[in-house]
Amino acid sequence: MNVICLQDEAFYTLIEQVIERLREKQPTAQSKWISGEEAMRMLRITSKTTLQKLRDEGKIRFSQPEKKIILYDVESIQAYLDHHAKSTF
Numbered sequence: 019m020n021v022i023c024l025q026d027e028a029f030y031t032l033i034e035q036v037i038e039r040l041r042e043k044q045p046t047a048q049s050k051w052i053s054g055e056e057a058m059r060m061l062r063i064t065s066k067t068t069l070q071k072l073r074d075e076g077k078i079r080f081s082q083p084e085k086k087i088i089l090y091d092v093e094s095i096q097a098y099l100d101h102h103a104k105s106t107f
Contacts, residue, residue, distance in 0.1 A: 051081060051089035060095050072098070 024032065052060070057078070058069055072078045078098050079091035 052092055057090035
């Protein structure tokens with residue numbers, strides 16, 4: 019039997035990574051509107067500027083219920099990704 023010792027910080031980092039992977043793999047019922055962070059994760063982008071550009075150019079739908087709250091339509095993001103998908107040969 020092998021014993022692995024981890025420092026507290028490394029242990030909690032590992033646990034957080036495991037939880038994140040489980041969330042990604044687990045099918046969950048998504049709501050129609052998602053946050054900017056979730057939209058960026060779906061689009062696999064890291065820049066808020068790129069997300070704003072997609073929004074400003076009308077490529078993805080959004081709602082702004084309050085001045086600092088911007089929500090993104092999951093279906094329009096999926097349609098954007100499908101539109102840019104390339105067919106196999």
